[in-house]
Amino acid sequence: MTNGQRIIGLHLGLLVVLFALQFLLPAYHHGNMARIMVLASYAIGYNILFGYTGLLSLGHALFFAAGMYGLSLTIQHAGFTPAPALLAGVIAGIMVSAGLAFLALRTTGVAFMIVTLMFAQAGYLTILYFAEYTRGDEGFVIQAGQRLLWGIDLSDPTNRYFAAFTLFALCLLASLALVRSPFGRTLVAIRENEERVTMLGYNTFAHKLAAMVISGTLSAAAGATYGLLFGYAGASFASVQYSIFPLLWVLLGGAGTVLGPFIGTLFMFYLIDLSSGITTAYMLIAGVTLVLLTLFAPQGLIGELRRRVWRWLP
């Protein structure tokens, strides 16, 4: 078997397992898994910029929220049906990420982190400021009747699982295709040594700009889907916490691996879920586990797997 076949087999295999799980999982985990797949799609978007291009953004909540509000505001105030509203969310993500990329990519390193963080905070405050439309922190519910996509009721758990799965499958396969393409390989090279890439004749600014827009667009698609599937939009999704989450998920799962974002999200979700069943001080358990992981698997779970066993993992 060639490495290419192994890679395709492994990723399609995961999708098959996730598809089959919807028939096997008990209701509670079924709901969790739908949520994990949407959040993992967000992490996949984040990973394109952080894991593959080497740009650490602290402002991705802005893109997630752009998608979520692009969808929910058009449903709530413009009477959109879900399909065009989803599109509105994605377009909002493209515009916001392109705008921020033009400004933030003039900086590098710590300055890039600060600029992205500040713009995301500005976005968060904007949502609070226009509370008349957004209902600020409290947020608003998207009614079940407004969540019929081509006649499919997305408040129904099975439909919701399938919609989350569809989004996740698209993001995973897009990410896989991207990192195996010449463009994706150039991004990795930029991460490793940007000046050398310039001196090979590549326009690194254009590459980073494209990477940031792709990353922002996937994040926005996840945000829009999240709002649509779980029927709620609130300002907390634009807060700094939601910029830190994907960073954490990606680091735990393995930055610069295609499967890492999913594994990291899954791991973190159930770590908190299980530890909160044991004690109210669940963050203590989660914290210790994270410290241990950082000590013994500094490249994340999939990153370690790649380093030790499967060198061919993309």
Next chain:
Amino acid sequence: MTLLSTRSLSKHFDGLSAVSNLDFDLPKGQVRALIGPNGAGKTTLVSMICGRLAPSSGKVIFEGRDITHLPAHKRVCLGIAYTFQITSVFPRLTARENVALAARRHLPKAKVQPAVEDALKRVGLQDRIDEDAGNLSYGHQRLLETAMGFVQQPRLLILDEPTQGLADNEIDNFKALINDLRKTTTILLIEHNMSVVMELADRVTVLNFGETLAEGTPQEIHENATVQAAYLGTG
């Protein structure tokens, strides 16, 4: 025909003048060696030619076109390839991927892998093709760097101290490689190894304190008393 020239090219770092008012002409098809003591301004000069450094004043002209204000990546696309003095390969990527990155920009997809394999074979790294570049010895990284330069099929190949850290037999291979490349490419070579300069260069330019001290055939430079005093230290 002149491929590259500079006119009154200068670079100042604060008070220090690294290159001053330099007029330099390189005809097409030549192998030119650029020599001079440490700090003479050799790397500064080629950095301005390939766009890594902006000059303080003066012009860079490539194939009749003023490229002084062109960003580095566009100059590379015009056919100026630069290999770094301080080895600057991608350590966590394989030797194959390092060269493929250089080849992919100008070659159609189907021709990339054959070109990569050929380039690595020509520098003698065919057995290490799938090794991470960071695991190669220093000398092999220099050769990889050179392969990343010529696989771009540049019009002008700038090699900044390519033989540093190479063993004697590797230097012999390197000389053979340059003798092969000179048929198709103009080469500007910064080099400290005098045997390499004497054997390979058509002409030699000697820089000292950012100015041209002398220019001529290797033989003329070898016999030039001023150069000997400044550089060869046999005066």
